[in-house]
Amino acid sequence: MHALFSRIGGISILILSLAACAIGGFLVLERLHSRPRTEDAYLAANIVHMAPEISGRIVSLPIHDNERVVRGQILFVIDPEPYTYRVQKARAQVQTIQAQIDIQTRQVESQVSHAGAEASSVTGARARLALARATQARLAPLEKQGFVTREALDQARTETSTAEANLASAQHAAQAARQAVRSVAPLRADLASAQAVLREAERDLRLTTVRAPCDGIVTDMTIAAGEYATTGKPLFTLVDDEAWWAIANFRETQLPGLSIGQKVKVFAMARPDRPITGTLESINAGVLPDEGVSANGLPKVPRSLNWVRIAQRFPVRIRLDDPPTDLMRIGATVVVVVMR
Template sequence: MMAFSKKMMGYAFLVASLALCAILAVIAAYLADRSPRTDDAFIQADIVNMAPEVSGRVIAINVRDNQFVHRGDTLFVIDPEPFRYAVEQAQADLDNLKAELPLQDLQIGSQKSTAEAQESSVEQMRAQLALAKSTEARLAPLARQGFVTAQELDQARSNVKTSSAALEQAIHSQVAALKSVRDDQPIRAQILGMTAKLQAAQRNLRLTDVKAPCDGQITGLNIAAGEYATEGKSLFTIIDTEHWWVVANFRETQVPDFHAGQPAIIHVLARPDVVVHGHVESLGGGVQPDVGSLSNGLPQVARSLNWVRIAQRYPVRISLDHPPAEFMRIGATVVATIQR
């Protein structure tokens, strides 16, 4: 009887244990569904490759590797001497053009006065021609009646021809005077072009003093003063510490339930007791599949099948709110939990 009772107690304990495991499994599944998490996540930040915008010899480097800098700090200086000479040359050329402008304006004024005088001469010649024609018209009937000699009529006709030729000459002179009037627009355009050249030279001179574009940490610095810096070629890198985020890879079955703005909790692997809060910033649009992709227009299909299909993972970008600076490093492993 006692053995039977012990056997029944054993069965009861087994059933209770199984029931408890089932309950715990349900609770774990519920919590996992309510707060999906992944340890396939890492910290990320923007990086700035510090490449100068002008070429020249580096004469001073004001930072060292792994140093923290602030926005606007001078990082290194390129020899400004040739750029200063370029500014002085552009300034001198601009001053010369501006000095020529008043002289050209005086010449243009004189040319306009000459053209106006020629216009007055044309009007005078037209009046003389009109008078000569009027005199000829008045004398012609008188000559037929014998009141005016033929010589006087010939003189009147000669005056008409002379006045007509003088008018034609005056018109040609007027046209030539008008064509000789110059415009100051070309020199003004040259002044604008030289002003732009001066501004470009001044900008290049300012760019010899290379400043930090953001708060950040210097990394990859292995040059010294005397190095020749080439425009567009990076000398070192700055990690932008103004904004940190986490790239967390979640299963494709979880991603559809996420949306921008959802709160997230981040645990840094180096210090699991430190909790960092953040929010979902964006969801990844796709990843490169390892099989089934196209190559030269033909699909690549695996020759063997895996009977266990592993869900694809998609990156979720989580922006960190007030992250502790001492634990922020690019690539650091974290555990990300999305709170739904």
């Protein structure tokens, strides 16, 4: 009888243990469903490759590798001397053209006045010609009747010819005076071009002092003062410390339970006891598949089939709300738990 009770007790314990395991497994699955999590995650931030927009010798480098800098802080200074000379040269060119415009403007005013006087001479010559023709027209019939001498008529004809010649000469002089009036438009175009060159030179001079575009951390700096900086060539990297993200890779079966704006808890492996809150910002649209890609314009389909299909993982971008400065490092491992 004692052995029977012992056997029944053992079976009961086994049943209770299996039931407890089943209930525990169900609770774990329910928790994973209600609070999706992944350990395949890391920290990320924007980076700025600090490359100068002008070339020149670095004369000042007041920062060091891994140093924190603030927005607007001077990072390095390129020798400004040659760019100062360019500004002076461009400014002198602007002043020269402006002086030429002033001189030519006064000349144009004088030429316009002269052209006006010549135009008045044409008007007078035209009036004298009209008078001479009228006089000749009156004397011609009188000469036939003998009331005026032939000499008087010839005199009238001579005056008409002289008036015609004077009118032609006045018209030619007036046209020459109008053509002599020079326009300042070409010089004004040259002035606009010179002013553009000056603004560009002034901008290059300002760019000799390079400042931090954001709060950040200097990294990968292997240069010193005296290095020659080349336009567009990065000198070091600046990690943007104003915003941090956690990039978490979730299985595709978990994605339907995720939505933009959900609150997230992030646990850094360096300090898992300090949870960091965040907000789910975006879900990646796709990743490159292992199979089914194209090669040489044709789809590549494998001949063998792997019967064990593993769910694909997609990156989810989570913006950290108030990240602790001492834990923020690009690539640091974190655990991400989505709150519902």
